[in-house]
Amino acid sequence: MLSIGTIVMGAADVRRAADFWGAALDYVPRDPEGGGPANGPRDWTLLVPAHGPGPGLALGLSTSPVPRHPRVHLDLYAADAAEQRAEIDRLVALGARRVDWDSYPEDPDFVVLADPEGNPFCVIDTAHVRTPAP
Numbered sequence: 186m187l188s189i190g191t192i193v194m195g196a197a198d199v200r201r202a203a204d205f206w207g208a209a210l211d212y213v214p215r216d217p218e219g220g221g222p223a224n225g226p227r228d229w230t231l232l233v234p235a236h237g238p239g240p241g242l243a244l245g246l247s248t249s250p251v252p253r254h255p256r257v258h259l260d261l262y263a264a265d266a267a268e269q270r271a272e273i274d275r276l277v278a279l280g281a282r283r284v285d286w287d288s289y290p291e292d293p294d295f296v297v298l299a300d301p302e303g304n305p306f307c308v309i310d311t312a313h314v315r316t317p318a319p
Contacts, residue, residue: 192243192259205302209275213266214233215231216234281301294315295307
């Protein structure tokens with residue numbers, strides 16, 4: 186039986202991406218030295234949960250442009266609307282930015298942000314109950 190072990194994302198600045206995602210998710214580098222030459226830029230790093238199980242987040246050096254509507258992205262879950270707002274504020278303070286998303290439904294349960302590299306991700310209010318259309 187297969188399971189997801191690691192999610193891989195590209196980053197032009199691997200250190201900056203690792204700092205953001207480590208703080209955002211309470212993840213730590215599996216190998217504090219990371220990949221790449223000694224005292225040089227990192228080519229990759231693998232972040233793992235600081236406490237408990239969970240998938241790894243690998244960040245690899247990439248120069249390709251970030252697509253506006255990526256086919257794959259991260260969904261981060263918040264317990265309710267209050268936690269969603271608090272987490273969005275915390276993530277923005279860490280370096281994320283709000284995205285002017287053109288595909289929101291009428292009553293969204295998610296907010297689209299982008300990490301410092303421009304990779305979009307969603308923060309979802311998992312307690313949200315959609316209002317039925319009249």
